Amino acid sequence: MRALDNVKDQIKDALWAISSCICQPSAKVKINGRTFKIVKVLGEGGFSFVYLAQDEHSGRQFALKKIRCPTGSDGVKEAMREVEAYRRFKHPNIIRILDSAVVQDHDGEGKIVYLFLPLYKRGNLQDAINAHSISGTRFSEQEMLRLFRGTCEAVRAMHTYRAPIRTASEQSSNPSSGSNPAPPQPHRRLSGERRRSQSDDEDEDELLPRPEGDGEGGYSYDGTDTAVSVPLVTKRKVQQEGEMVFDGDEELQGHGLENGNMDPSKTELVPYAHRDMKPGNVMITDDGAPILMDFGSTIKARIKIESRQQALMQQDIAAEQSTMAYRAPELFDVKTGVTIDEKVDIWSLGCTLFALAYLHSPFENTQTTEQGGSIAMAVMNAQYKHPNNSSYSQGLKELIDYMLKADPKQRPDIHEVIERTDRVLQTLN
Numbered sequence: 524m525r526a527l528d529n530v531k532d533q534i535k536d537a538l539w540a541i542s543s544c545i546c547q548p549s550a551k552v553k554i555n556g557r558t559f560k561i562v563k564v565l566g567e568g569g570f571s572f573v574y575l576a577q578d579e580h581s582g583r584q585f586a587l588k589k590i591r592c593p594t595g596s597d598g599v600k601e602a603m604r605e606v607e608a609y610r611r612f613k614h615p616n617i618i619r620i621l622d623s624a625v626v627q628d629h630d631g632e633g634k635i636v637y638l639f640l641p642l643y644k645r646g647n648l649q650d651a652i653n654a655h656s657i658s659g660t661r662f663s664e665q666e667m668l669r670l671f672r673g674t675c676e677a678v679r680a681m682h683t684y685r686a687p688i689r690t691a692s693e694q695s696s697n698p699s700s701g702s703n704p705a706p707p708q709p710h711r712r713l714s715g716e717r718r719r720s721q722s723d724d725e726d727e728d729e730l731l732p733r734p735e736g737d738g739e740g741g742y743s744y745d746g747t748d749t750a751v752s753v754p755l756v757t758k759r760k761v762q763q764e765g766e767m768v769f770d771g772d773e774e775l776q777g778h779g780l781e782n783g784n785m786d787p788s789k790t791e792l793v794p795y796a797h798r799d800m801k802p803g804n805v806m807i808t809d810d811g812a813p814i815l816m817d818f819g820s821t822i823k824a825r826i827k828i829e830s831r832q833q834a835l836m837q838q839d840i841a842a843e844q845s846t847m848a849y850r851a852p853e854l855f856d857v858k859t860g861v862t863i864d865e866k867v868d869i870w871s872l873g874c875t876l877f878a879l880a881y882l883h884s885p886f887e888n889t890q891t892t893e894q895g896g897s898i899a900m901a902v903m904n905a906q907y908k909h910p911n912n913s914s915y916s917q918g919l920k921e922l923i924d925y926m927l928k929a930d931p932k933q934r935p936d937i938h939e940v941i942e943r944t945d946r947v948l949q950t951l952n
């Protein structure tokens with residue numbers, strides 16, 4: 524039933540997306556007291572639509588990601604987890620979220636989460652690959668490696684992420700968290716405490732200024748200039764009134780950050796894995812820099828698989844949240860007793876570099892898949908080939924092969940990938 528509701532919502536969004544472009548050039552949304560004109564649809568994800576939105580007041584343009592969360596699903600919790608992931612990683616090659624808002628769906632069914640993101644007009648690496656495919660051209664080796672290296676820098680920031688650690692008094696008062704924290708509790712209610720630092724707020728306000736006035740906001744959309752307001756719950760309002768379910772940043776919870784009981788100089792390594800690395804998730808800035816985005820699948824990288832049930836759950840999550848042609852072999856058949864880790868991203872980086880070179884993943888458009896063979900089998904056996912007519916250097920081909928090892932233990936870590944990329948780049952200079 525819920526799945527049916529979800530499909531209905533997706534259809535509604537699709538119709539809205541089409542009509543907002545064709546029949547209703549003045550489609551608008553009002554969020555946090557600001558009105559945004561929906562200019563066009565930029566893209567569609569598995570659970571969301573992304574629009575080009577223009578702030579009527581300042582004229583600034585944004586990418587507005589709209590995630591529908593039907594009542595009774597974990598949608599809001601998952602969307603807020605994505606928001607927290609956007610906030611967690613601060614790096615020049617990682618997208619920064621400008622603002623977010625949780626609002627009541629105007630149909631009264633569930634919630635909608637809006638994410639305001641910087642607009643990347645040049646699209647993503649997959650768009651660039653498609654353009655090369657159409658025009659029969661290709662990336663120069665230098666350009667490709669420059670884009671790849673920047674992407675690796677972003678991945679390195681995630682794999683080497685350091686989280687604040689609790690003070691001794693916090694540790695004793697909360698034995699359930701620590702180096703092996705308890706899994707997040709479902710749908711925890713915020714008590715209204717302040718969860719973000721002052722500087723975070725200042726940063727955001729600079730990026731997406733608040734409207735003058737009360738800032739209480741309201742949300743509306745009727746496809747015309749007339750606004751119909753329904754109750755709005757923004758993150759700020761959530762903080763004030765504790766109205767909204769939100770189980771966001773795990774490492775802030777139970778680490779004393781809420782009470783200010785932590786020493787900011789003390790951190791511990793908590794590697795995160797992106798888990799959906801692919802050319803479509805790397806945007807390109809106006810000056811050509813790669814920017815990693817889409818943190819919907821991002822989680823703490825190291826997961827010890829202790830039971831068959833846990834193995835199957837991980838397999839299901841990977842199947843739902845990552846793209847088959849870029850998914851690591853260990854996620855197709857998760858074994859009990861192993862630890863899945865950040866090496867899943869290294870595999871996907873190998874597939875990404877291959878796709879930049881040959882304009883498709885090593886496990887798409889292959890002889891095996893064209894003859895009806897399964898992608899899963901090809902991936903699990905690391906069965907792929909460089910095209911015979913490849914004009915790229917031997918160093919580049921070996922760099923791809925270095926990452927595409929079926930056994931994650933044989934794969935390099937992100938530092939080694941960057942070092943080797945630099946070595947190939949040096950040979951080109």
Ligand SMILES: Nc1ncnc2c1ncn2[C@@H]1O[C@H](COP(=O)(O)OP(=O)(O)OP(=O)(O)O)[C@@H](O)[C@H]1O
Pocket residue numbers: 565566567568569570571572573586588640641642643644646647799803804806816817819
């Ligand atoms: N900041 C942005 N600027 C321009 N276009 C964007 C931006 N963010 C997203 N898009 C477009 O929207 C598409 C979908 O975005 P996104 O990947 O975030 O959605 P998703 O639901 O997580 O997708 P997926 O199902 O692929 O994981 C992107 O491929 C891109 O074309």
